[in-house]
Amino acid sequence: MTTISSTTLLTIWENSAVQPPVRRALSLLAPFFSDQELAELPIGTRNAMLLMVREWLFGTRMDCVVHCPQCATRLEFTLSTTDVRALAPTTTVHQLEFAGQRFTFRLPTSADLLALNPDAATSRHLIERCLLAAPATASTEALAAVAAAMVQADPLLDLQIALRCPECDHTWMAPFDVMTFVWREVDSWAQRLLRDVHTLAKAYGWCERDILALSPRRRAWYLRLVHYERSTG
Numbered sequence: 001m002t003t004i005s006s007t008t009l010l011t012i013w014e015n016s017a018v019q020p021p022v023r024r025a026l027s028l029l030a031p032f033f034s035d036q037e038l039a040e041l042p043i044g045t046r047n048a049m050l051l052m053v054r055e056w057l058f059g060t061r062m063d064c065v066v067h068c069p070q071c072a073t074r075l076e077f078t079l080s081t082t083d084v085r086a087l088a089p090t091t092t093v094h095q096l097e098f099a100g101q102r103f104t105f106r107l108p109t110s111a112d113l114l115a116l117n118p119d120a121a122t123s124r125h126l127i128e129r130c131l132l133a134a135p136a137t138a139s140t141e142a143l144a145a146v147a148a149a150m151v152q153a154d155p156l157l158d159l160q161i162a163l164r165c166p167e168c169d170h171t172w173m174a175p176f177d178v179m180t181f182v183w184r185e186v187d188s189w190a191q192r193l194l195r196d197v198h199t200l201a202k203a204y205g206w207c208e209r210d211i212l213a214l215s216p217r218r219r220a221w222y223l224r225l226v227h228y229e230r231s232t233g
């Protein structure tokens, strides 16, 4: 297992809190992978790497919660990081024939998303940017077909999970955004860690740096002792 120090992860969390999701994804991967290459990887490949880091941090099992769009029943389901990672694309350049026209496209990358003005980051701009060879004029339908082919070639671009509500039998496809999921976990982890730092600093008078330098196991033991003393105090 590859490790990342609590201090490093906490710094990434702090610096990335106000960043757009693409920047957050690259920041989380920065301690493990080279920066320039990362931005040029297909988004699905980058997301697979994010899930690998997520495995190192929190394990392979992802507990997910959604609400039925029809009756609002709360549904829980689990995904495995290894299953999702297996969907990462293997080739970056693809071809499509549509209505007698031939399109050659590459898969979108983080660099593409960063290069687009957020207000203008429509899928049309993204698709046009990723076209390597295309007829001089392409219809909206043709570009939509290219977009569909992109998602087929890189399912992690727009991963959809088939779900069925046990209460009302409604079936639907729920989007699963890797970055949003992983960031939410890192955010919860950071908030828990800061609470633990607060508890230990208050109980022992230690400074933040020393508390973060403790191994998670040792921190947990001191916290247990603090809580034990409080409960018997």
Ligand SMILES: [Zn+2]
Residues within 6 Å of the ligand: 068, 069, 070, 071, 072, 073, 165, 166, 167, 168, 169, 170
């Ligand atoms: Zn329902």
